[in-house]
Amino acid sequence: MSTPATDQHDPVADAQWAAATRSAIAENDAALAARFDDNGDIDRLLAARAQKVDAVVREAWSHCLPQDAVLSLFAVGGYGRGELFPQSDIDLLVLGEADAQAGHADALARFFTLLWDAGLPVGHAVRSAAECTRAAHEDITVLTALLEARVLAADLDAASQLAAAVSPQLIWPPRDYYAAKREEQRARHARFGDTADNLEPNLKEGPGGLRDVQTFRWMALRIIGTWDPDSLMAIGQLGADEFATLERERRALSRLRFGLHLVAGKREERLRFDYQKLLAARLGHVDNADNLAVEQMMQGFYRSAALMLRIGDRLLQRFEEQLEGEATPEAIDDLFELRRGYLAARDAAWPHDAGHVFALFALWAAREDARGLHSRTARALAEALPLIPAYNEASASLRQRFMRLLRGPQAVETLKRMARLGVLGRWIPAFASVSGRMQFDLFHVFTVDQHTLAVLKNLAAFASGEPDERFALAHQVWPRLRKPEVLLLAGLFHDIAKGRGGDHSELGAVDAREFCEAHGLSEGDTALVEWLVRQHLLMSMTAQKQDIADPEVIHRFATRVADRERLDNLYLLTCADIAGTSPKLWNAWKDRLMADLYTATRLALRRGLENPVAVGERSAETRNGARATLTAFGSSDAEVDALFARMPQIGFERGRPDQIAWQAASLRELAVGEGCVRARPVSGSEGALEVFVHSPDRDGLFAAIVATLDRLGLAIQQARVLDGPHGMVFDSFQVMPADPRQTPSAEEVERRLAHALAGSLDDIRPTRRAQPRHLRHFRIAAHIGFDRVAGGSAERTMLSLVCTDRPGLLADVAQALRQHRLRVHDARIATFGERAEDVFQITDRRDQPLDETQQQALRETLLACLDGEKQ
Template sequence: MSAPAGGDPAWSAAAKAAQARIDARLARRFDAGHPADRLIALRARAVDAQVRAAWRRCIPEDAPLALFAVGGYGRGELFPQSDIDLLVLAEPEAQRAWEAALARFVALLWDAGLEASHAVRSARECTAAAGDDHSVLTALIEARPLCAAAATEEALRAAVAPERVWPAEAFFEAKSEEQRRRHARFGDTSDNLEPNLKDGPGGLRDLHLLGWLALRSFGVHALDRLIERGRLGWDEAAALERERRALCRLRYGLHLVAGRREERLRFDYQKLLAVRLGYVDDADSLGVEKMMQDFYRSAAVVRRIGDRLLQRFEEHFEGVAAPEPIDADFERRGGWLAARSPGWLAGDPANLFALFAAWAADSGLRGLHSQSARELAQELPQIPAYADASPALREAFMQLLRGPQPVKTLERMARSGVLGRWIPAFQRVSGRMQFDLFHVFTVDQHTLAVLRNLDRFASGEADPRFSIAHHVWPSLRKPELLLLAGLFHDIGKGRGGDHSELGAVDARAFCEAHGLSEADTALVEWLVRRHLLMSVTAQKQDITDPEVIHRFAAIVADRQRLDALYLLTCADIAGTSPKLWNSWKDRLLADLHTATRLALRRGLGQPVAAAERIAENRAAARALLLDTGHADADVDAMFARMPDENFLRSRPEQIAWQATALHGALPFEPVVAARAIPGRDGRDGLDVLVHMPDRDGLFAAIVITLDRLGMSVLQARVLDGPDGTIFDTFHVLPAEQRQAPEPALLAAALGRALAGDLGRLLPARRSQPRHLRHFRVAPQLDFTDMAGGTRIGLICTDRPGLLADVARVLREQRLRVHDARIATFGARAEDLLLVSDEHNHPLSPDRCDALRAALLAVFDGDNR
C-alpha cells in the first residue's frame, strides 16, 4: 500500500533514526551469533515502543479505540523486513469520529520508516471478516494488545471464538487444504534451487500452521504444551524447536543481505548469506552448498514431524478408528499402517524392514500411522549400516527391492531417514545441492526422481516422452540391479574426485555385502561407472557415423548392458530437471540404442561401412516415397539434389520428408521447409531444411534468423549439395515452450530473410537472465584438425543468442561451417563446430589465433 500523507517530521525523523540504531545493533548481535529467535522478539519489542508512542501522539487515552498487533507481529516476531500488521478495534461511530486521527497515526508510522498495514473494525466486523476468510481469523487469533484494555482484549477474543466462527474442526480442514495448495505452488518439495523460507514446504509457515491448529484446537499458545496432552512427543517438540531456530536464523540473515522484504533464497543472496552465516568452502563443498544442505534437512524434519502432528489433529476430530488386523504384527487404523503392539519396532531392525514390506504389500494404505512413524524415528539410531548388519538383515533389504512397489519403498525409507542409516553414503548426499542451474534438485531428490522414472518404465504403459523405454524394460533379467544402479549413480558426489568412480566403488561394496553374484555386481558397478557414457555420446558425437557407433558398442559390449544403460540414461536426464528432457534427446538416445543393438547383433568384428549405411538408408527412403505415390523417376530427381553424406547422416523418414520438400522445385530454386517432430505439436522441436545456392555468410544468416524467430538450435548439419548449393538441416527448439511456431510460418519467415541482404542480419540484443549472472563458466576453446576442417570445442556460459553471436564471428572471419552440435547443461554451453577456410581446408595457426581472440572477446562481453 502507498504511504499516507502527513505527520510530525521532527518526531518521525528521530523515531526513524532510533529504529535504525536498534536495527544496526541487532544486526551486529546477529553477526556475533546471538539466536535469531531472540532478536526477532527484541525487534518486536522495540517497534512496540515506537508504535505506542505514535499512537499516543495522535489518539487521546480516553478515545474509544484499541490497538492490537496481529499476524506475525502479534506473535511477537519481527524480522528485519517483516510487515507490521495492526488492528484498530472500534465501533462504527468511533471509526468515523476518529478517522482523521487514525490517518495521522498511520502517516506518522510511515514517516518513521515503519511500513504498517492496518485494518479498522468493530468486534462484529471482525467476526464477519473472519467468517468470510480464515486467513483473517489466523491473523486475529494471534492478536496482541498494544494499547487496549483487558475488557477490549476479551471482546476481540470472544468475537473470533470457535463458538462464533470457524469451529476447530472446520478450521483444521480449511488450513490443511490451504497448506496442500501452498505446497503445490512449490512443486510439493522444499528441494528447489531458490526455496521460499517462509511459505515453501517445510518452511516457517508450516510451523506457524501447527501453532494455529494447536491454539484453535486445544487453546495452547506453544507446541510443547501438546506434550502433556499426549499429542506430541518431547523429542518431536525438541526437533521442531531446533529447526524453527535454524529457519529463523536463515530468514533473519536473508532479510539483512537482501535489504528488503524477501522470503525466497534467491541465487542473488545465497553466497552472501552463506558468508554472513560463517559457512566456508573446502575441497569437497562450497560454503553455499553446505548452507543449503542444512536448510533442506531442516525443512525435511519440519515436514516429517508436521505430517505426524496433522494426522493426530485429524484423529482428534474424527476419533481413533477401530483397528483392522493385517497379520500378527500389523493393523490398519483409519487407513494408516500401524504396529499392533506399542514398542514393537524397538530393539530389532528386522522389524523395521518388515514394516516397509507390509506397507508395500497394501497399495491402499494412506501412509504410516503417526505413532508408528514416531517409533520409527526413535529407532533410527539403532539401525546399523549395511556393512555392520547381519546377512539376514541384508537379505531382508534385497527382498524389499525384489518385492512389490520397490521404488515407493525406497522413497519411504529415504524420507523417514532409514535409507540414510542403512547406506551412510546416501545420508551424506541427502539435502546436498549443487550450485548450478543444471541440477535443480538435491542429490537425494534427484536420485529418487531417477528411481521414479525407472518405475514408470516398469509399469509397461507407454509414455510419449520415452518412445521405446517400455519396450526395452521387459528385456531386463533382474530389474532390481538397475534400481541399485540408479540408487548409487550419484552417491559419490561431494567427496572430491570423479563421482562416477567413487560411486562404482560404493556400489560394488554394497552388492558384495548383500551376496550378489559377481556377474550381477559387475553389471551394477559398470552402470554406475559409465552412467554418463550414453548421454555424452549421443549429445556430443555424431551417432550417424558408423565409427562412433562401433566405438560405443565396443565399450558397451553386450545387450544387457546396453538396455540397462539406455533406461538409466533416460531416467537420469529426465530426473535432472523437468525442462531438460525433450523429444530431441528421446530420439537421439533411441537412435543410439537401436544402432548399437544392430551393431552388437552384427558382431563387433564386422563394423558397418559408410557405403553400406548410405545404400541402406537410400533404399529405405525410396520405399517410403514410393509408398506415398512418388514415381521412381521423381525419386531419382529428388535424390540427385542431395549430397551422399545426407544419406549417411539422416534417417530414412527424414530423407523422405526432405525429398518431398524438394519435389517440384526448379533447379537452384531455394527450398526452405520445416516440420514438427512426427507425433508432436512443435513444442518439442522442429526439423528445418535449407537448400539453396551457397553464399558467403549463409550459415550465420540462418542461425541469426532462427534466433530472432525465437528458436534455439540443438543441432546443425551443414552439407555441400551439388552444383554449388548447400543442403543444411537443423533441429531447433522454441526458446519459450508455450510459443511454438507453426512450421510453415517459420519456414516462410526464414525464406524471406535469406532472400535479402545477408550482411544486414545481425544478432538480436538481449539482456541476460538474472540467474545466469551467478553461474559464470570460464571460457574454454580447443582446435583440432581433422578431415574436412578444424573442429572447435567451445565451453562457456550459456545465454540467449550465444550461437547467433558465434555464427556472426565465423562469418566475419570468412569461415565455412560444416557441422554443429549444440549442448547446454544448465548455465554451461558445450558446443562442437566443424569449420574450414574458403577452400575447405583446416585453419592455419594464424587463423586459429584470430578466431580464438574474436570468440573470447564475445565471451568477455558476456562477463561484463
C-alpha cells in the same frame, strides 16, 4: 518523549518525531544486524525488534489518540506473535465501535501516517467486534491473524471482547478450520511443485518453510486451544523429541530468513541466486575442496525443510484424530494393525530391532490400501533410527531382508519411503551424505537425493507397462531385463559419491561394488551394477556430443558397451537420469537421440563387433528406405534417381531415410539452383521443429540462418551443413522453442526464414538481449579447443566451445565464424543448465582445416565476444 494527544497537531513536530524515530529504528536495526553477525540468538533478535517497534507504536498511539478514546490497539499476525524480521510488515488492529472510529478518524489517520513516515511498513484494520466476526467469517486469513492478537494499548475487557468475537463457538469451528487450513497448505505446497528442493526456495511459503510451522501452531490453537508444548506433550499430541526438532529447525529457518532480509535489503522470502552466496558468507560458511559455502548453507535448509515436513505429517494426522476420534484397530498380524487406515505397530515398545523396521516396510509395500504410517508409529520409528546399522555392519539375514524389499512389490516406493523417514540414510551412510545436497548450478534442479528418487520413479514408470509418449522405446526395453533390481541399484548409486571430490562415477562404482558384494549378489550382477554406475554418463555424452549417424561413432560406443544386457540397462538408466535431472531437460529431440543410438548399437552388437557397418552399406540402407517412402507417394524410380542425384552423398551416410525422403520431396518443384525452406514438427514435443534450408551457398549463410532462428525464439539443438551439387547447400536444424509460451508454427518459420535469406545477408545481425537474471550468478571460464578430424574424404577442424550459456550465444558464435570467413559443416549444441558445450566442424573458404594462425585469430574473436558479454 511522548506528549499527550490534543485535537490540534503540529505537522512540523510530527515530521521531526518521524525523522528521529526513523533514525532510532535504523540504529536499532544496525545493532541487531551486528548481533546477528555475532551469532546472536535468533529468537532474542526477533523479540528485540518487536519490542523496539512496540515502543514506537505505543508512543505514536499516545501522541495521536486522546487517553479517553474508546479504542484499543492490537498487534496481529506475525507481529502479534512477537516475531519481527528486519523487513516484516507491522500488522495492527484498532478495535472500537463505529461511533468511536468516526469520532477519531483524523487521529487514526495521523497515527498511521506517523508510523509510515517513521519507516514502518504498517498494515492496519479498524473494526468493531462485530466487524471482526464478519471479516473473519468471510476470510480465514483474517481469523488466523486475529488468533495471535497481542495487546499494545487495550484493557482486559477489550482483549476478551476480541477473543469472543472470533471464538470457535461463533465462527470457524475446529473441524472446519482444520479442513480449510489443510487445503490452504496443499494449494500452497502445489505452487512450489510440492517440494522444498527447489533451486530458489521460498523460506516462508514453501514446503517445510516457516509458514508450515505457523500452520501447525494455528491448528493447535483452534483445535486444542493451546500451542504450549507442555500441554501438548501431556495429552500425547507432541513428543518432547518432536518439539525439540521443530524448535531447532524453526530457529534454523528463522536465522536464514533474518539473514536474507539483511542481504536483500528489502522484504524478500525467496532464497534467490542473487543472495545465496552473500547469505552463505554472512552466515560464516566457507568454501572447501568438496563443498562450496553456498552448497553447505543450502544443504542445511533442505534438511531442515525435510524434517519439518516429516514431523508435520505426524502432527496433521494427530489433529485429524483429535477431531475424528480413534477408530477400532484392525489387526493385521502379530506386529501390526490398521488404525483409521494407517499402519500402526501393536506393541507400544515397537521396534525391538532393525528386523522389525524392515518388516514394517515389507507390509507397507504389500498393503496398497494403507493410507500411510500412523503418526505414533512414525515417531517410534524416528526414535529407533539408531537401532538400524549401516549395511556393512549388519547381519547377513538383515541384508537379505533388504534385498527382498528391493525385489518385492513397490520397490521404488519403498526406497522413497525409507529415504523420507531416514531409514535409507542409516542403512547406506553415503546416501545420508548426499541428502539435501545441492549443486550450485542451473542444470541440477533437485538435491542429489531427490534426483536419485526421481530417477528411481522414472524406472518404476518404465516397469508399469503403461506406454509414455515421452519415451520411444523404454517400455519395450524394460521387459527384456533379466533382473530389474540390478538396474534399481545402479539408479540408487549412480550419483551417491557426489560432493566427495574426484570423479563421482568412479567413486560411486566402488561403493556400488562393495554394497553388492555385501548383499550377496553374484559376480555377474555386481559387475553389471558397477559398470552402469561408472558409465552412467556414457550414452548421454555420446548422443549429445558426437555424430551418432557416423558408423565409426556407433562402433566405438558398441565396443565400450560390449553386450546387449549392458545396452538395455544403460539406455533405461540414461533416459531416467536425464528426465529426472530437470522437468525441462527431457524432450523429443533427446528421446530420438537416445532411441537412435540404442537402435544402432543394438544392430551393431547383433552383427558382431568384428563386422562394423561400412559407410557404403549404411548409405545403401538409407537410400532404399527413402526410395520406398517416395515411391509409396507416387514417385517413379527415375524421378527418385533424379532427385537423389541433386543431393549430397554424405547425406545418405548420415541422414535418416524419412529425413532424406522429406528433403528429396522438397526438391520436386524446384529448378536446379533454386532454393527453399521447409519446416516440420517433431512428434512428441510441442513446438519442436526440424528445419531444412536448401539454398545457393554464399558467405555468411549459416550465420544468417542462426540469427533468424534466434529472432524467432528457437534454440538450435543440432545443425548439419552439407554441400550438395551445383553449389547448393543442404542445411538441417533441430530446434526447440526457447520459451514454451511462444512457439512459432512451421509455416511461420518457413515464411520468415525464406524472407530473410532472400535479401542481403549483411543486414542480418544477432539480436541483442539482456542476460536473464539467474544466469548472472553463474560464470564459467570460457574454454576453446581445436582438433583436426576427418570429414568424409577431407579433413576439418573441430572447434569445441565451453562457456556460460546466454540468449543469442550461438548467433554470436556464428557471426564470429562469418567474420573470419569460415565454413560450418556440422554443429552439435548441448546446454547443461548455465553451461554451453558446443562443437562445430569448420573449414576455411577453401575447405581446408584451420592453421595455427587462423585458430588463434578465431580464439581471440570468440573470447572478446564472450568477455564483452560480462561488461
